[in-house]
Amino acid sequence: MSKEAESGPTASKFSAEALNSAVQTLAIVLAGVWAVYTFIYEAKIAPGLAPPSVSVTTKLERVGEKDGMLAIRSTVTRTNVGQTEVRVLGLTYNVVGVKVRFGKVPSAGAMAETLPKSNTVVQLRYYNEPEGGEVILRYGVLFEGATALPSEPSGLNPGEAVSRDLIFYADPAKFDSIQFLVELAYAKMSEPPVPLAFEVRPDGRIAAVSDPPCQAKPSRCRALVTTDFGTEFSLWQP
Structure with a gap:
């Protein structure tokens, strides 16, 4: 089996792990952004809109x-x-x-x-x-x-x-x-x-x-x- 054939599964596995890590990082970032937005909305925006x-x-x-x-x-x-x-x-x-x-x-x-x-x-x-x-x-x-x-x-x-x-x-x-x-x-x-x-x-x-x-x-x-x-x-x- 050639080296090119042997490197195929490894590269695919690496790409899947990188994609999974990126998705997890993005989810954490979005969760943080949402938490900040919720805090600002409840503390500043909502009271200003309330009668x-x-x-x-x-x-x-x-x-x-x-x-x-x-x-x-x-x-x-x-x-x-x-x-x-x-x-x-x-x-x-x-x-x-x-x-x-x-x-x-x-x-x-x-x-x-x-x-x-x-x-x-x-x-x-x-x-x-x-x-x-x-x-x-x-x-x-x-x-x-x-x-x-x-x-x-x-x-x-x-x-x-x-x-x-x-x-x-x-x-x-x-x-x-x-x-x-x-x-x-x-x-x-x-x-x-x-x-x-x-x-x-x-x-x-x-x-x-x-x-x-x-x-x-x-x-x-x-x-x-x-x-x-x-x-x-x-x-x-x-």
Whole structure:
């Protein structure tokens, strides 16, 4: 057998081993590139694409009573539950006193056998659902970026929470309960801040809304997001 014939299988084996080694090396390199890309995507790209998301919780508790007035402490906590840093721009509280009418009311009696075609059903046998109510507290704050006036910054990193306490007073002889309503306006920190202004709604409550110059340019106001939260608190003695 000639030398040329003897070298054939060896060369073929060498080529297969080199190809296999090259494939393994390429796989390792691609795996490393993918790991780096995944890290960058999860750490930088994904948070930038995610929408802002802030949750609001409220805790109300009695803290005293004097001259027939009840003192109530509210603790409002805002938490960034999203993946991107947010800029809180406006915060409003509205406290509404509610009086319930008991006894002989139009709704007293048997419950209706058929339900109305509606997205909400409320049936009360011995009292009437209060309508409206009286606003007894309006409180609002515009943070840095929402106003040209001196104001404090209010940014939230993902997972960060901030609480704010406020004591207010209600007359239990006049109201049966209070509705504590919170509205939060915010945007991504990476977006330009949206200027806000306070407005009084027809029901007497206040809100922080985009100001008229911003409303004239809808694209600038598009970054604004709002979160509403409401809870009701009885003024009756436990």
